[in-house]
Amino acid sequence: MHSFNIAGQSVSSRLLIGTAMYESPRVMQDAIEASRSQIVTVSLRRQMAHSQQDDNDTFWQFLQNFKSSSGYLLPNTAGCFSAKEAIVTAQMARELFNTNWVKLEVIGDDYTLQPDPFQLVEAAKELIGQGFEVFPYCTDDLILCEKLLEVGCNILMPWGAPIGTGKGLMNPYALQLLRERFPNIPMIIDAGLGKPSHAAQAMEMGFDGVLLNTAIAKAQDSVLMAKAFSYAVEAGRNAFLAGCMQEQQKASASTPVVGKPFWHQVSDI
DSSP states (O other), rough: OOOOTTTTTSSSOOEEEEOSSSHHHHHHHHHHHHTOOOEEEEETTOTTTTTOOHHHHHHHHHHHHHTTTOOOEEETTHHHHHHHHHHHHHHHHHHHHHHHHEEOOBBBBBTOBOOOHHHHHHHHHHHHHTEEEEEEEOOOOOHHHHHHHTTTTBBBBBSSSTTTOOOOOOOOOHHHHHHSSSTOOEEEESSSOOOOHHHHHHHTOOSSSSEEHHHHHHHSHHHOOOOOOHHHHHHHHHHHHHOOOOOSSSOOOOSTTTTOOOOOOOOOO
């Protein structure tokens, strides 16, 4: 897979993966390894169903091993509903995980989990002033993305669809517009992808990567699904680099007619 630079680091995998909702820490670890991801997200508010102390110990040990093997942790501010709350959470995450990276989430609506654009920009500006590298989870709104870049964000993470819906790229027009308007800004599709084909579509459009969690964690076979997404991201990126053919209305024969023999029916008379 072709490497790319993000937040001053070079990584070979363009698939970012979450660490929540897996059946067990073992399944989570196997799925992340199968995905070949080098960046995983983790939340301070992370809670696992039926979690026990042994599970938590296993989880934290995995994170340490992941970092020591050239992986990168991307703490997030999931569950925050104000700029102040997100800023405090980011500060705690920096101390706990020893990184200035933060996936900034400031939710404005419980039902859609849509970001609050005003609180998001406010939090991003403050955190960047404090030396954070902010990965903002945002919608595909062009003006919002412009404001995030103006306050110092070097990366954009527009959603494909609301978190956990699996609907894929709901507004390809808006996403394509973003990609074309900011061609040199690293952009990662974050949230709403449900199938490997959704990831391939995003990569074919020229996005730099995808971030997902639910589609892998809640699959019947999380490890196999992680592999499928890894292959899809790689295929989509290769297709973008190769140059996908443009759609057209008129059919065009793939077999040339030049030099084709013509056979004439012989009359019975």
